[in-house]
Amino acid sequence: MSNTSITGTISRIPTRLIESLDLSKKAQRTILVAVFLSPVLVWLFLYKYIALIYNFVLSFSEMTYTGDMSFVGLANWGxxxxxxxxxxxxxxxxxxxxxxxxxxxxxxxxxxxxxxxxxxxxxxxxxxxxxxxxxxxxxxxxxxxxxxxxxxxxxxxxxxxxxxxxxxxxxxxxxxxxxxxxxxxxxxxxxxxxxxxxxxxxxxxxxxxxxxxxxxxxxxxxxxxxxxxxxxxxxxxxxxxxxxxxxxxxxxxxxxxxxxxxxxxxxxxxxxxxxxxxxxxxxxxxxxxxxxxxxxxxxxxxxxxxxxxxx
Incomplete structure (x- = not known):
């Protein structure tokens, strides 16, 4: 079996599973879109939003080169x-x-x-x-x-x-x-x-x-x-x-x-x-x-x- 046919078979698995559920067509499309977008959303969450939150927390802390953090309040902003x-x-x-x-x-x-x-x-x-x-x-x-x-x-x-x-x-x-x-x-x-x-x-x-x-x-x-x-x-x-x-x-x-x-x-x-x-x-x-x-x-x-x- 070629790589193309294997990829096509794998990509059809989520579609068949969702179609087997007793849901409306609109709900099935919503779930299908969420499934295929989930890898991108996970990447955005881990490498962008978590990083932004960490940067915000770091702005109220002091960190050494070894990674040890201590809370300093608004000192950095001051x-x-x-x-x-x-x-x-x-x-x-x-x-x-x-x-x-x-x-x-x-x-x-x-x-x-x-x-x-x-x-x-x-x-x-x-x-x-x-x-x-x-x-x-x-x-x-x-x-x-x-x-x-x-x-x-x-x-x-x-x-x-x-x-x-x-x-x-x-x-x-x-x-x-x-x-x-x-x-x-x-x-x-x-x-x-x-x-x-x-x-x-x-x-x-x-x-x-x-x-x-x-x-x-x-x-x-x-x-x-x-x-x-x-x-x-x-x-x-x-x-x-x-x-x-x-x-x-x-x-x-x-x-x-x-x-x-x-x-x-x-x-x-x-x-x-x-x-x-x-x-x-x-x-x-x-x-x-x-x-x-x-x-x-x-x-x-x-x-x-x-x-x-x-x-």
Whole structure:
């Protein structure tokens, strides 16, 4: 007997058992769905919800490297008030979440151009998508050389165009270091958003634009009153996916700046990692994790609102 027939026979066993019960068709379907979903639900319960509950309990405790825990009440939460890096890391996290709308806006402009018929259109699409599939560590190393103070490509270009009069110490100043991370993240993610927005643009019926043109609508009016409203759900998807992509900033910042200079590029993820695995403050790291989760949920709700759906 082939593997396919064995698998088919096994998958039919729950169905036959449920059908043998004296239940209505609706009850049988409900039980059948629950049976087939149970492995996924068990996995979610063990590795997600139990982990979240454990993290919440840990936020009120102190744990050693050996796993011994002791209850400390609100001491870990009180540390937030005396931790000067927390405010900076939270602000940097919010600022770098700003790369999402900026990247989407740039991607939308490029997607509108790539949606036209011209030779080499597919090659340009692949070219824009290439940075997204490149390893973040490799990107960090490449851009580290490009942002070098002396003999760096970025400073050379800015000097030659007259934008600056002297070299910028990109990784020696906290503000410029954050700007560098901001720029790299946009360069990294624009191509991914282009693919999603192109799919959304191609789903808009051309008849709508033809009707708008007959009614005398200009290109700007077509974009504002047709393209943008019809791309609302697509932009919402981009926002949700962008939030997930932003978590990958941990790799970029760790390799590029290490959170410096002076915690100038520290974000919640890197600060959580340092508190837990460098300083052994697992309880305080749990508190920071809860704040990070709350921030992620807030952005997810905004994305849901843009899609026009509710939980």
């Amino acid at each position: 540390t937030l008030l005396t931790d000067p890096v927390f405010g900076r890391s939270l602000l940097n996290t919010i600022v770098l979440f700003g790369t999402i709308p900026v990247s989407i806006a740039i991607a939308l402009g490029i997607a509108l151009l790539l949606d036209q018929n011209f030779p080499g259109r597919n090659a340009f699409r692949s070219l824009f998508f290439l940075p997204y599939i490149t390893m973040m560590v490799a990107i960090a190393v490449i851009w580290q050389y490009m942002f070098k103070t002396e003999n760096g490509v970025i400073n050379y270009f800015l000097l030659q165009t007259g934008i600056i009069e002297q070299n910028i110490s990109w990784f020696g100043d906290s503000v410029w270091a954050l700007v560098a991370v901001f720029v790299i993240q946009i360069w990294k993610t624009v191509g991914f958003y282009i693919v999603i927005l192109l799919a959304g643009l191609q789903n808009i019926p051309t008849q709508l634009y033809q009707a708008a043109k007959i009614d005398g609508a200009s290109r700007v009016q077509q974009f504002l009153y047709l393209t943008l409203p019809l791309l609302k759900s697509t932009i919402g998807v981009c926002l949700l996916v962008g939030m997930v992509i932003s978590f990958r900033l941990f790799d970029l910042i760790t390799v590029l700046t290490g959170g410096g200079p002076g915690h100038g590029t520290e974000i919640l993820l890197t600060w959580i990692y340092k508190q837990a695995f460098l300083y052994g403050e697992f309880g305080y790291a749990a508190v920071l994790s809860i704040i990070m989760i709350a921030l992620a949920i807030g952005i997810a709700l905004i994305g849901q609102h843009l899609q026009g759906t509710e939980y």
